[in-house]
Amino acid sequence: MSESHKELDLLRQKFVGQRVGPYYAWNKVSRTQVWQWCAAMGETNPNYLQKSDAVAPPTMLQSWTFRDVHGNYAPDSTDKNTYEVLGELDSLGYVGSVAVSYDQSYHRYLKEGDHVHSFSTIKDISDLKSTGLGEGCFVTEFAEYFDHDDQLCGDATITYLKYKPQQSSKTNRSETAPLKKVGRISPVENHDSKHFWQGLRDGKLLIQECSECQTKRHPPQPMCETCQSLEWQTIESNCFGTIYSYTAIHYPEIPPFDYPNVIVLVDLDEGVRIAAQLEGTQPEKIEIGDRVQAHIKEVQDGLALPIFKVTAK
Amino acid sequence: MKLSQASIGQDLPQLDIDITARLIVSGAIASQDFEDVHHDKAAANAKGTPDIFMNILTTNGLVGRYLSDWAGPDSIIKRIKLKLGVPNFPGDTMVLTGTVTAIENQTVEISFKGKNGLGNHVVGTAFIEPKVELND
C-alpha cells in the first residue's frame, strides 16, 4: 500500500463515523436575516417576507449554524471542529477545496423564532482519484439540523473535493488573464472556403458549382473531382432538404452548446449533403426522411451557420 | 402556476441571472459564508482562480428561488440534489432551465441546470409538493 493510501486510511480511522455537535445558531431565525437572504437572491416569495410569522427559505438551512465572520461557533457549541479533517488534508498537501455536490432534504420549513442546532458526521473519505483539478479525495459530510425541541427539520449530505492543485495548461489560468467565455470553435477560412463562411454571414447558404461540368459539391474544394476544372462559381441554396441521418449528442456537454445537441445530415434539394444543427424538434420525434428548412443565424460574432427546422414529416 | 397542473416533459421558463460581484458577495454574506474566495479578489487569485466566485449556498438559494417562482409561493420544496461544475465568476450570465421529469403521487420531480459561459455551473434534481399545511 502506498504512503498516501496509508495516510488516508489513518484519517478514515480517526474521523469517519464520528458524530460531532451540537453546533448552535448564533441567532434565532429572524426576519432580518431572511430579508437579507431574499434581497441578495432576488427572492420575492411573500411567505418569506411577510411582516410577521415569516418562514425562512428552506435553502438557508445550512447557514443557520455557521461560524461567525471570525470563525467562532456560537456559545454552548461543542469545541470539536467538524472541519478538522479538511485541515488535516490541507497539511497532507490537498490544499484545494471545492464543494462538488449537495443533497438536502427539508422536513419542515423553519419560521421566525426557531432556534437551530446541528450535528455533523464525516461519512466517507474516498480513495485518491485523478480529477480535472488535480489528484485528490472526496470527503462526504452528513449534517442534521434540529429545532429547539430537538425535532429534525432537515438534513444535508455535502461532498467536498480536497485536491492538490496541478499546474497544467488545461487548468492553470493566469491571475491576470481576463475570463474568457468558451465560444464555438471558429472555422478556418482559407482560399478554398472563405466564400462559404462569408456567404453565411451575408445570409446565404452557398454551394460550389463547377463552371465546366456543373457538378455541385460540398464541402468546398478547389478542383472539380469530375472534370478537374479549377473554375467554379457558387449557387445559393434555397435551404430546403431532407434528413438523411441524424444524431442527438448527449455527452460530453461542451460549452457553449445546449444538450441534447441535434445534428442532421441533410440532402439539400440542390443535390449536396451538409451537416448542421437542427432545432425545434425533440430528438425522439425526428425521422429520417423528414423535410427540413434552414435559416441562417449568427451564432456568435462573425460566425453564421445554417440551422434546420423540420417543416413536414 | 398550479403545481397540480404540472405535466411530465413540461419546461420551466428560463431564468437568466447576471453574475455580478455584488450578487456573489451579498449571497456569501447572507449565507454566513465568509471564505475569502467569495469576497476578496486578491485572495481568490492567490488560490489560482481569476476572480471571486459564487459559493454553493448562493447557488442553492438561486435554485430555490427558481423553483418556487415557478411552482408558486405555497409549494413546498422537499429536497434539492445538486452537483456543481464550472464556477460562477463576475461578468458571466447563468441561465437556469428545468424540466418536469416525473410526478409521483403529488411530488413533482424537476431536473434543472444552470449554465454559464464556461459550461454547466450546476446540474440537479428537485422534489416539490403542493402546500398542505405550511407549518406543522
Place this chain on the structure above:
Amino acid sequence: MTNMKDKIAIVGIGATEFSKNSGRSEMQLACEAAHSAVKDSGLQGADIDGMATFSMDNNWEIEVHRQIGGQELRFFSRTEFGGGGAIGPFAHAVSAIQSGQCNNVIVYRGMNERSGLRFGSGEIMSMNALNPDMIHFSHYFPTGFMTPASWIAMCARRYMHQYGATSEDFGRITVSLRDFASTNPNAFFYQKPLTLEEHQSSKMIADPLRLFDCCQESDGAVAFVITSLERAKDLPQTPVEIASVRQCALPSSRQVTPFYHQDIAQFPEFDAMADDLYGVAGVQAEDIDFACLYDHFSPSILPQLEAFKFCARGEAKDLVASGHISRGGKMPVNTNGGQIGEAYIHGLNGILEVVRQMRGESPNQIDNTEHALVTAGAGVPTGAAILRKH
C-alpha cells in the same frame, strides 16, 4: 492487386499493460513495447532497420529506434487517419521488405489516450489554420459536432433505418465482447461481464450510441516485429504470415466524417478490399477461422461482417444473435474483448490477440486458428489484412 512475392511474417510481439493511467511517458511506453517485441522475436535491436507507425503517434521513430539499440534506419513510414492507420504500417513493412529496402521492421503505437488527450472529450488537437485536420473539421466543430461517437452515430442510425437493427442488436455485440474480456486478465473489464439489460440502461452518448457501445480510452503500447518468412525459419516463434494486406480510400471517403458515401450504413472501403484480400491469400470467407474487426463502436462490426461476406447485406445482426461471432461460435470476433472490452490501443491490441491465438497463447484460446481477418478503423480511409498461421 498482384500476388505477394516473398512471404512476410510477424515474428515478434510486445506490449505494455493496458490501463487508465500509465504513469509514464508515451515514449517510454513505445520503447517498452518495441523492446519486448524485439526480445520476443529472437532478433537484436541492431537488426531492426525499419519503423512504421500511425501519423497520430507522438513518438518519433528515430527516438524509439535508437533507444532499443537500433543502428541504421533504412525505412520509416507513417499512416494517416487515426485508427484507419492500424493496418497501413503492416502494408508498408511488407512492401519495404519485399522491395529490399530493409529487413526487419517494427510496427508500434504507444499512447496515453486516457490520462492524456482523450479523443472522446471533444478537445481539439490543433488550432493551426494550416493543419489539414482543422481545415477539414471546420465544417463540423462549429456546430458542436466534435466527437468520434457523434460522427459514427450517423452511420449507425442509418444502418438501423435501412435494416431494422435496434440498439439491442448493438448491445449483443458488446455483451459478446465483454464476455471475452471477462476471462482475459489483460482486459480492463476482466471479470466484469455485461448483460444486455445493463447495456440498454447505460447512458446515451450520441443517439443511438450508448456508453457501452463505445470503446474505452486507454494508456498503453503495442509493437510487432516483421520480417521475411525465410528469415523467420531461424527464429524461435511460430511465424504469422501476412497472407494479404492493403489499404483503401475512395473518392467519398473522408477523415472520420464518413458522410459522403452514397450509403453511409456501409463502410464501402471494406467492400472494396474484400475480394482482393481473399484472392491474394487464396481463401474464401468460409476459410476465416476468427477475426479482429475494428470496434471503436459496437455497431461498426455489422457492416464489416457483411463487406467480408460472412453474411448477406443487412443480415449481420442475425449472425450476431446466432452466436456466430461469440465464444464458442463458428467465427469468433475479437477474442480479447476488443477495444470495447480489453483496451483501446488504436486497433493494434486486437492484432496482438490474433498472433497470440495463432501461437496458442490466448487467454481465450480457440481451436481453429489457421486464418484470421484483421481490419483497421471504420469510417476512415483504412486497411485490412488476412493473417495465416505457419
